[in-house]
Amino acid sequence: MKNRFIERLWISREVRLAIMVAILGAVGAVACAAGDWKIGIAVLGVAAAMVAAFYFAVVRPARIPHDAVLVIRLAGPIEEDVTRSPLDQIMRRGGLSLDHLRYALESAAIDNDVRAIVVEIAGFGAGLATAHEMHRLMRVAQQGGKRVIALLRGDDAGLREYLVAAGAGEIVANPDTMLTMLGVATGGVFLKNALDKLKIQAQTLQWKEYKGAAETLGRDTMSPAVRESMEAIVADWEKILVEAIASSRKLSHERARELIAAGFVTAKFAVENKLIDREGYIEDLRAEFDPESKRKAFVSLARYRRHAIFRRERGRRARIALVHASGPVISGDAPATGEYISGVATAAQLDRASRDDQVKAIVFRVNSPGGSAVGSDLVWRAVREAQGRGKPVVVSMGDVAGSGGYYVAAGADAIVAEPATITGSIGVVYAKFN
Template sequence: MVDPGKVVDLIKDARDRRTVPLILELDLTDGLVETAPADPLTAILSIRRTHLRDVLDGLRRARTDSRVRALIVKIGSGIGLAMAQELRDAVRAFRDAGKPTVAWAETFGETGHGTVPYYLATAFERIYLQPSGDVGLTGVSLEEPFFKDALEKAGVSPRFAKRHEYKTMANTFMENAYTPEHEEMSSRLVASIGEQITAGVAEARGLTEEQVRKLIDRGPLLADEALDAGLVDKLGYRDEVYAEVRAQAGEDAQLRYVARYNRAHSLTPRLSRPRQDVIALIQGHGQIRLGRSGRSPMPGQGNAMGSDTIGAGFRAAVKDDRVKAIVFRVNSPGGSAVASDAIWREVVLARRAGKPVIVSMGDLAASGGYYVSVAADTIVAQPGTFTGSIGVVVGKPIVNNLLERLGIGVGSVEDGAHARMFSATKDFSDSEWERINTSLDRIYDDFTAKVAEGRHMSREQVHELARGRVWTGADARRHGLVDELGGLDLALDLARKKAGLATDAPVRVFPHTAPLDRLRPPESSDDRTAARARLDAWGSLSGLANRLGLPASGPLTLPGSWDIR
């Protein structure tokens, strides 16, 4: 028999969840996920991770929700610079709505990276720090390894060609120090990021930029030193921080994670038109390749942006008459030139069909990541986004000496003058170099022509900004390579305006497949299930996979790790 008292308690609890005051909280210890992984296995493995869209949508909704009394965020070190700037924008808008915001941390970089986490914290009204913590505001640096001497000792001879002098991937293997152009580019990247962080901290904490630079040069600062310098507002442990926030918000206020708050509202049935107009959101993350998007289960391998999957998303959005504009989120170092071109074409076709396309760049949208963006109506990037890298590089290692030292012999037979052109056990012949240089010239000319067309520049203007050079979003906007500085929220707002939709017009992810669709075979290449993402089994064995004929990253790739944390 059902206990009537328990039924009453359940009803009261459900009512309270809809009416009681709320303190929203967010834990950034493990960072944020840009988007839910498309392949089922990785989606299950990351089901507990917080998604950026949930946070942005939740904070936007909470600005006008009278139940939400405050926001408290635990700052961690797993956030890249552009994402930190995205969160800073969202927090500032929340503050502008008159709601208290509190950032707290056990430490901003315990013998590690603390500059970007602290920079993020300065967007909040108050900053709390555990008494044993530090403020690792130590500035910005970029370290880049050069393997020329090591490869020679190992018996490996790199063979690369590039367009042009700022396309630095080849330098990694063919030089033992910076070239003048490489050093110039890297120095400007670091200077631009330093300028952004210094200006942001100074404005937020009521200091001059000169004062902030002096504090950076003193860092890392102990908790008491940071308090005296005005970098934090109070020292305290978690219980003390939460007690003060509760005292301000009301003792009856309940804690609720921002993502849970947003999803609870998203699941609430809303009265809307059956055929409501929407903005399509297409997510492009990771190395660009031919075929389907996916993700490797191996640590550190990350996402892959497949031209088939992204193309299917654009075609579905174009075909859907409810979609009035498209936002293409790009977070990629590039990859295959052919795949990048296929995605570029889908952007062009979407615009021809009358659907405005707005690109929103994440932490990184360079080389092929810029290629797929350049045909959009508007490109939006954060000041700290790394973009550009308009150039191309092709090459291979020659491993004969290494194999000889290991006692490995290689036999080969061939039919065709260039049959072993990309073999790692054969150097390029003169005629093969001629073919490589012809290909590089064609790719570079095509790339720069598309940039000139998309950005309304002359080829000469584009070449001055291209040559493989990487820019921050702030510098890219100054040079006309991007249009607006901001994040995903700004891109969605611009899309709504271009489409003439209301400011709260809904967003729908494309391509979208229902769970049952994943189980049925596709009927044709136009079927939405045909381009569903796949799980990559090769991971760190991608080199071997490539030898077996499977696709690897392509010539439009930004080398190295470009996160500023």
């Protein structure tokens, strides 16, 4: 049986290192005093090597300037998590983790060593819910006293990119960047007429009326039920965009609604209509923060995360397990590349977290359009078993958590969704071809 005193006793890694070095130093000194110089010097050398290794591997990489400027570059897909197989990481080279971005922005907002945050936006490979979360994280940092600047530097910037940028206190755009303010829309593709010409008949079954996935094959127009749900989603998205942009840019709701549907507009138009603050380049910002061009103040996302982890993750604290479930649900093992929710693997992760005595609760992050009923059921059962072991399970939903993506969450103690999350378990569909 474990000693409770030993479990509660926590010694920092610096103190542990100091104790080990002190012991080795004492042993080395005794050996030298006894005349055994080879052993004494070797032991002292090991102690010195341990100190050097700790400094160069842990302390030095975590150091940042006192007036640091955190630079975050958004120019590709934003993944929920990047801890995948080496092959998948190679295939998805350059992908950012939303988990890493969230941690860095939350840490920088309260870090006295960070004086400003610059977010370069050249593309945003995620949904509206993720863009809205990034917007809020940047606004929190700004309201906490940090100077937050967004730089739009891609060929064009759509509403998702602009929503992220609007979370900053200042928005700068490359003079040649075009803002594509095209409003909010959704639609569907209908293949029935094309299949008829090929003499292919699609037989579909659905339960119930809002489960419209098979309409692509069996209809040539959108059903009233699916149109109703799509119109509701569009209305919600428009409301989110209008409220966020009007609040951050100090515009009326009517004016914000007009501007997000203004069409293709130039950076000059955006300045004149208060969508952005000025035109400029990243070099202008670097010159402003670093007039002498020493380039020491600028800190990358990866480097800042090392600093934040070194500063914040200290002490023995209750652990909260974070289990990610991203992509379509399948019943068996996931392929080597791509985002999938393996029913077997995800259930095993939940089981392992629920059996860990140091884990006090589980946060289950779901971003999935659904898929296999068998795979979803395996995950649902694992959630219920974790609760049976006394571990609360809270689901956090990302851009989408529909059908099987909702099924896996349904057994949790609580479900939290973003305002722009598409969620709901709306039925079952089946199709076959003649």
